[in-house]
Amino acid sequence: MTTLPSAEHRRDLPPAEARALFRAGLRTPTAGWCRGWTQANLIAVPSDLAYDMLLFAQRNPKACPLLDVGDVGSVSTSLMSGDLRTDVPAYRVFEDGELVDEPDDVRDVWREDLVAFLIGCSFTFEAALLDAGVPVRHIEQDVNVPMFRTSVPTRPAGRLGGPLVVSMRPVRARDVAAAVRVTARYPAVHGAPVHVGDPEAIGISHPDRPDYGDPVEIRADEVPVFWGCGVTPQAAVVASRPPFAIGHAPGHMVLTDARDSDYLVP
Amino acid sequence: MTTLPSAEHRRDLPPAEARALFRAGLRTPTAGWCRGWTQANLIAVPSDLAYDMLLFAQRNPKACPLLDVGDVGSVSTSLMSGDLRTDVPAYRVFEDGELVDEPDDVRDVWREDLVAFLIGCSFTFEAALLDAGVPVRHIEQDVNVPMFRTSVPTRPAGRLGGPLVVSMRPVRARDVAAAVRVTARYPAVHGAPVHVGDPEAIGISHPDRPDYGDPVEIRADEVPVFWGCGVTPQAAVVASRPPFAIGHAPGHMVLTDARDSDYLVP
Numbered sequence: 001m002t003t004l005p006s007a008e009h010r011r012d013l014p015p016a017e018a019r020a021l022f023r024a025g026l027r028t029p030t031a032g033w034c035r036g037w038t039q040a041n042l043i044a045v046p047s048d049l050a051y052d053m054l055l056f057a058q059r060n061p062k063a064c065p066l067l068d069v070g071d072v073g074s075v076s077t078s079l080m081s082g083d084l085r086t087d088v089p090a091y092r093v094f095e096d097g098e099l100v101d102e103p104d105d106v107r108d109v110w111r112e113d114l115v116a117f118l119i120g121c122s123f124t125f126e127a128a129l130l131d132a133g134v135p136v137r138h139i140e141q142d143v144n145v146p147m148f149r150t151s152v153p154t155r156p157a158g159r160l161g162g163p164l165v166v167s168m169r170p171v172r173a174r175d176v177a178a179a180v181r182v183t184a185r186y187p188a189v190h191g192a193p194v195h196v197g198d199p200e201a202i203g204i205s206h207p208d209r210p211d212y213g214d215p216v217e218i219r220a221d222e223v224p225v226f227w228g229c230g231v232t233p234q235a236a237v238v239a240s241r242p243p244f245a246i247g248h249a250p251g252h253m254v255l256t257d258a259r260d261s262d263y264l265v266p
Numbered sequence: 267m268t269t270l271p272s273a274e275h276r277r278d279l280p281p282a283e284a285r286a287l288f289r290a291g292l293r294t295p296t297a298g299w300c301r302g303w304t305q306a307n308l309i310a311v312p313s314d315l316a317y318d319m320l321l322f323a324q325r326n327p328k329a330c331p332l333l334d335v336g337d338v339g340s341v342s343t344s345l346m347s348g349d350l351r352t353d354v355p356a357y358r359v360f361e362d363g364e365l366v367d368e369p370d371d372v373r374d375v376w377r378e379d380l381v382a383f384l385i386g387c388s389f390t391f392e393a394a395l396l397d398a399g400v401p402v403r404h405i406e407q408d409v410n411v412p413m414f415r416t417s418v419p420t421r422p423a424g425r426l427g428g429p430l431v432v433s434m435r436p437v438r439a440r441d442v443a444a445a446v447r448v449t450a451r452y453p454a455v456h457g458a459p460v461h462v463g464d465p466e467a468i469g470i471s472h473p474d475r476p477d478y479g480d481p482v483e484i485r486a487d488e489v490p491v492f493w494g495c496g497v498t499p500q501a502a503v504v505a506s507r508p509p510f511a512i513g514h515a516p517g518h519m520v521l522t523d524a525r526d527s528d529y530l531v532p
Contacts, residue, residue, distance in 0.1 A: 054320045058320065058332055059335070069325070
């Protein structure tokens with residue numbers, strides 16, 4: 001186990017060096033890491049489920065913006081030079097929709113028939129939010145982003161369906177418009193919010209008790225703002241119970257060699 | 267065979283009425299039709315090739331921006347109320363990569379195992395070009411848009427690969443920047459150009475002899491501007507020779523009930 005670098009150090013770290021730390025065993029959420037570099041969600045499924053997953057992503061682009069799809073059995077991606085089985089800080093392994101393990105290396109359970117999907121992560125646009133003067137609470141508090149399973153259904157695809165998962169950031173009322181405008185320019189990493197305010201309306205009764213990640217403070221002058229989240233395919237795995245799948249541990253992302261600006265629309 | 271409505275009439279026609287004309291046998295390119303409504307390319311392949319086609323689209327988003335993917339055997343789409351086998355002005359039927367027929371109705375050759383892909387069409391952003399004061403030559407000349415197979419390879423997916431196909435519009439040098447800015451706001455219908463000027467550089471030796479559609483005049487003060495084209499999957503079918511496929515006849519598009527503005531990014 002390696003030591004967690006200081007917040008300043010991990011913000012300025014090149015992604016290859018971050019991946020080397022994770023490969024060496026460091027297990028940590030990656031919000032605030034490697035500023036300016038794109039982060040990604042991972043979901044790997046057996047090839048006979050790959051069409052359903054690809055279609056699920058196509059049908060739910062706000063939650064599942066695809067950045068790359070690997071060839072069958074490949075453990076690499078065009079987005080980074082590392083190994084998908086070792087270079088992520090933590091993984092989740094699912095059998096029949098049950099979470100069976102949360103290792104920091106999946107070389108021993110990776111299968112020859114797996115297809116890896118990399119999906120945009122909203123950590124990517126947080127640097128742009130900060131640049132626009134919109135604070136990001138979970139970075140301030142140095143915790144994982146809060147994520148919630150909502151009552152909003154995704155559009156199913158073949159054997160896959162389930163609830164929309166969202167990430168939540170509290171935003172001052174006067175900053176909500178800026179947060180929308182800034183994030184809308186990054187559709188490949190979830191883009192504009194899917195919901196602003198009223199957590200109950202999307203089935204979130206306890207904004208202080210996230211389903212994934214950590215709780216953050218919501219202040220009196222702040223509105224909870226919700227973005228599509230790349231944990232949605234994992235919720236579909238839990239709901240739909242395919243025989244096998246591997247994902248990243250929520251908030252513990254793939255740090256790619258792609259620049260944030262590669263995904264900025266004009 | 268029904269009569270071609272006047273240019274003004276077809277510009278203002280609701281898409282359902284245009285589809286009724288096509289269903290009744292009218293065979294015509296659809297540039298300039300149903301201004302404000304989204305047009306789409308069609309490619310339908312057997313389900314055992316659907317994963318490769320979906321991945322091909324994902325890997326070549328400038329040429330193949332997916333608007334909808336149907337369920338296996340379905341002849342409808344969430345984008346319009348009609349029947350995909352009758353409501354397109356003309357089709358192309360491929361066997362082993364050979365064009366075997368170009369009918370205006372494919373009910374007799376449609377198969378239970380087909381999956382229909384609808385891909386954005388650049389006719390959609392032509393209204394925005396006109397609104398921005400950028401003339402569209404093939405609409406002025408009342409012909410089909412010129413399209414070319416280029417020497418630029420697509421990124422292959424499984425059994426599918428082939429050349430990038432582009433549409434070409436001559437644009438005055440002073441209007442090129444406006445044409446780029448306007449079309450960049452419609453990534454779902456091919457977005458910004460893939461190439462500006464120098465046709466030879468992408469393997470087009472004769473800009474006056476398109477591979478699909480009609481030639482248009484390129485004036486002395488104009489630059490040929492090239493956009494990704496949804497005929498690219500058909501070129502992949504020809505190059506890769508799958509047993510069966512059905513596409514639209516180039517320029518003879520699916521007129522959907524989606525608004526252009528549905529695909530406008532901020």
